[in-house]
Amino acid sequence: xxxxxxxxxxYFGGTNTAWVAxxxxxxxxxxxxxxxxxxxxxxxxxxxxxxxxxxxxFERTTYSPSMRYIHTLNWALQTRSKDxxxxxDLSANWFYQGQAMDYSQLSTRDGGADQQAYSxxxxxxxxxxxxxxxxKSPRNTLSEAGLKSRYRRFTTEVWPTGTDVRRDNFWFSWxxxxxxxxxxxxxxx
Numbered sequence: 001x002x003x004x005x006x007x008x009x010x011y012f013g014g015t016n017t018a019w020v021a022x023x024x025x026x027x028x029x030x031x032x033x034x035x036x037x038x039x040x041x042x043x044x045x046x047x048x049x050x051x052x053x054x055x056x057x058f059e060r061t062t063y064s065p066s067m068r069y070i071h072t073l074n075w076a077l078q079t080r081s082k083d084x085x086x087x088x089d090l091s092a093n094w095f096y097q098g099q100a101m102d103y104s105q106l107s108t109r110d111g112g113a114d115q116q117a118y119s120x121x122x123x124x125x126x127x128x129x130x131x132x133x134x135x136k137s138p139r140n141t142l143s144e145a146g147l148k149s150r151y152r153r154f155t156t157e158v159w160p161t162g163t164d165v166r167r168d169n170f171w172f173s174w175x176x177x178x179x180x181x182x183x184x185x186x187x188x189x
Contacts (some may be wrong), residue, residue, distance in 0.1 A: 004042050040065075089135075093127075
């Protein structure tokens with residue numbers, strides 16, 4: 001006999017706001033949050049024909065809840081000079097995604113604990129992105145310059161207990177930086 005039960009719940013929401021200071025400047029800001037929660041429970045009961053009646057009956061319960069959540073922030077500024085020949089764009093984006101998962105299992109044979117296992121796992125993913133762009137366009141020329149940077153860090157940890165005393169950790173980080181300069185000039189025939 002096997003009995004499976006599942007529970008899922010979630011929430012997602014956010015806001016985004018733009019402020020127009022004047023005809024030349026705009027600022028925007030946004031935040032979003034989301035989460036999901038899942039639980040799974042499996043109860044298993046069975047008989048094994050071992051020809052030893054005290055060992056023929058067993059029960060196993062597995063319980064595994066998990067939660068996933070995400071936060072995101074974004075910000076931007078766009079402004080132009082009064083003569084509208086130069087524009088500055090700045091932006092920043094950040095997010096964090098996390099997940100926590102547990103696993104527990106208990107097996108019994110004739111009412112006594114036969115096997116037991118538990119682990120707690122966490123995962124985190126963080127990223128930050130920054131960008132700046134300047135555009136200048138006097139007469140027949142278009143000049144642009146910009147910088148962009150992105151940083152990410154990913155971590156995961158596993159914490160088992162019981163007879164297994166291993167602990168696993170894993171993480172990595174990376175950064176990407178870039179820049180550009182561009183100049184375009186109109187040529188008359």
